[in-house]
Amino acid sequence: MQTGTHFDREHCVRAVQSKDARFDGWFFTAVLTTRIYCRPSCPVVPPKAENMTFYPSAAACQQAGFRACKRCRPDTSPGSPEWNQRADLVARAMRLIADGVVDREGVPGLAARLGYSTRQVERQLLAELGAGPLALARAQRAQTARLLVETTPLPMAEIAFAAGFSSIRTFNDTVREVFALSPSELRARAPKGRTSAPGTPGTLVLRLPFRAPLNPDNLFGHLAATAVPGVEEWRDGAYRRTLRLPYGHGIVALTPKPDHIACRLTLSDLRDLTVATSRCRRMLDLDADPVAVDDHLRTDPFLAPLVDKAPGRRVPRTVDEAEFAVRAVLGQQVSTAAARTHAARLVTAHGKPLDDPEGGLTHLFPSPEALAAVDPETLAMPRTRRTTFTTLVGQLADGTIHLGVDSDWAETRARLLELPGFGPWTVDVIAMRALGDPDAFLATDLGIRRAAGELGLPATPAALTARAEAWRPWRAYAVQYLWATDSHPINFLPV
Structure with missing residues (x-):
């Protein structure tokens, strides 16, 4: 279609x-x-x-x-799966709108981030989506408002402000127009027991929908196995982590359920609700079309048994692109445990502390600006990797390299390859998990090469890359199926 x-x-x-x-x-x-x-x-x-x-x-x-x-x-x-599998103007604009940019910076801010004129952005969005950026952002505000009306006991004035409306009147008019009900009528119709419990200010319980099937093993297994102490943890069947957000910070707990992901968000500022939800969906790849992906990969007789065994694998991504790039450098040529240890040291020394009364989360991951100020001599890593690390965080901090939902994938890849110590593996893993490129492929990854050899596929990077041409544009998903042939803990839900 x-x-x-x-x-x-x-x-x-x-x-x-x-x-x-x-x-x-x-x-x-x-x-x-x-x-x-x-x-x-x-x-x-x-x-x-x-x-x-x-x-x-x-x-x-x-x-x-x-x-x-x-x-x-x-x-x-x-x-729509379209916005996470494309890197053109419309897809980048949709990712930015979901991230709340229009609400915070207006349409001129959206256009400036994309490098186009306001008229060009409006024309292309209208042509493909039947609505311009203001209308798309308004629809998103209406959805956020409905969520807050139905799941919190907040006063309507606070909901209007948190959802991004400029006035109570605009909030009331929009809700009536979109849902044919007043905000009060929406709340009255909400199922009993859905509102957050009193005494938990800023805490919301949401259901994140997805297209079936969804296999949670590699998705949550990877996030839990690579979790940085203080920033992430697996607790009571949920993946929990801290979030740096435009207006404040948050803590999210995500629990896989048969037909949805249970999401518990605690926010210091409710205006961050839309952004936090969007970033969690993106991290879990919840807008993917698994049927289309799996049907394509099944056409390869070597991959078909892997897909049939556990369909619906997603690509674990990130809520913070700069954070992931830093962690990718820390993980170069070391074990998962060593990478976690290096990251935890940085978090303890340079992350912003926060309070988590429900668990063991203690900090936000350090910002690029904070890491750029670190004395390189205090970094416990080889000199060459130290140079890689300091160059990366310096360019992230000054804006030379921008990693975000609006990134141009090809341009960002080229810039990363220019950095010292950045080879194909580092660039491809950032492309896959931070930029969200569904066709990123880790041909040099040891686990991928080992899996390919066991399946009878070519095991050398060049030959495997040539063989993987048939898997386009879903090679990042093929990576998940190949990784799943190993018994590494990233492939299984913690017990």
């Missing part, structure tokens, strides 16, 4: 008639007779085909005068 403004109408109609949840978030169905828009899997009886029209975004539906269905709650669909 094509995305953007060019839908295959016949496929869309079939997806709606079969209530196919795989397409939730890919497109939205607007019903001309009721003026309601739904996700494809809406449980109500599907409308007649001639009464359906299709839009690429909830914002486009809202702009066309449709309101959200009260049954299927289309605003809570998983995000």
Whole structure:
């Protein structure tokens, strides 16, 4: 099925008639007779085909005068996989909007980050998504507002402020327009017991949806096995970590469930809710389309048994791109345990302390600016790696290298390769886990080469890279399946 403004109408109609949840978030169905828009899997009886029209975004539906269905709650669909598998202007803009940039910096700030004029950004978003950046950000604010209304006891004025609205009136008008209910009516309709318990200010309990299947083993196993003490931990069946956010900081606990990820967020400033949620989704790769990925990889007879054994593997990513790049350098040519030890020392010495009454989290990971100020002679690492480390954090701190959701993948790769001590493995692992490139491939990784040899695939980097051409554009997911052939603890959920 094509995305953007060019839908295959016949496929869309079939997806709606079969209530196919795989397409939730890919497109939205607007019903001309009721003026309601739904996700494809809406449980109500599907409308007649001639009464359906299709839009690429909830914002486009809202702009066309449709309101959200009260049954299927289309605003809570998983995000479109398109924005995390592309690096063009529209995809980068969508990642920035999800990260709250329009709310904080306006459309001019969005355009400046992308290196285009405001008019160019608006024109391309409108052409592909049927809505401009302001409308897309407004739809996101409405979703955040609904979440806070239904899951917290906060006063409506505080919710309006936290969701990013400029006034109470705008908040009220938007909620009524999008949901055909006032904020008070939304709260009254919310299922009992969903609101956060009193006495936990700033704490929210959310459900993060995903497209099935999802295999949590390598995803949470990797995060838990590489966790930096003080910043991350595995506790009571949940991966927990600290978050540096635009307005403050937070602590998140993420627990895999059969049909969602349970997310418990504690924020110092509720205005960071949208950003924190977006970054957690990105870290867990929850907007992926696992059926499309797995179907493609199954066409290779060597990978098919691995996919069939445990389908739905995701690429574990990060909530902080600069942090991950620093950790990738610390992990060069050392064991996972040694890398964790090096990172923990930096955290203790240079991270910002915070209080975690529920567990063992103690610090935020140090910012590039804090690490750039570190005396190199105090770093317990070989001189060549010390040079690599100081060069990286210096360029991250002064902006020479920018790692973020808006990064141009090709340009960033080229800049990283220019740094001393940066070879293919370091650049590719940053591309895969920090930049989010779904086609990044670690041909020089020892575990990948060992797995390839055991499967009968070429084991030399050049030959394996040539063989992996058939896996494009999903080579990062092939990496997860190859890594899973090993008994390394990153591939299993902790017990």
